[in-house]
Amino acid sequence: MEETELPLALGAEPRFCPACGKPVSEQELEGDHRPRLVCPEGHVTWRNPRLVVGTLPVRGGRVFLARRAIEPGAGLWSYPGGFLELGESAQEGARRETEEETRLRIEVGRLIGVYSRPRVGIVTLIYEATVVGGEPLPAAETSEVRDFGPDQIPWAELAFTTAESALRDWLVTQPGHEPRYRPDLVIRGDDPG
Secondary structure, eight states, rough: OOSOOOOHHHOEEEEEEEETTOOOOOEEETTTEEEEEEEOOOOOOOOOOEEEEEEEEEEETEEEEEESSSSSSSSSSESSSEEETTTTTTHHHHHHHHHHHHOEEEEEEEEEEEEEEEETEEEEEEEEEEEEEEEEOOTTTTTEEEOOOOTTTOOGBBBOOHHHHHHHHHHSSTTTTOOOOOOOOOOOOTTOO
């Protein structure tokens, strides 16, 4: 993908206007900085990033991760999370995704961080969550759920750079863990996470 191209995070580009149904074409609007999809009636079809929400569920100083059973990242570990749905707050979506993917009941706490993946059109919000019930069991999109101590996190088996970033940001708030420079940490801009 050339640097000037926009990400196609939602699949193929829309060909028709959602307002009137007429074909859209790329047009540079007056005073704008990039081409937009515009129909003959002048309606603009905006291409905006999708919002992913998730949690780091914690109990007794240990964080629960889920092994993904689906692509992207099948077989690798990540926070439980997914796309925010219309009609729910970010915290509600994070709780729903966590409970669906891990069978853990949680209370959503503080925001750990906001992580942007511009090349794939995704912005991710990760919250710390307290486990208040349930059993760590896999569901349709996960093959395993287990807890890890701060020194047991499977760094080399994480599905997304967003998972790595969120776990590192969470770790610096844990007793006995200080931020450290990581020369081996590389942010992979084309990562779907």
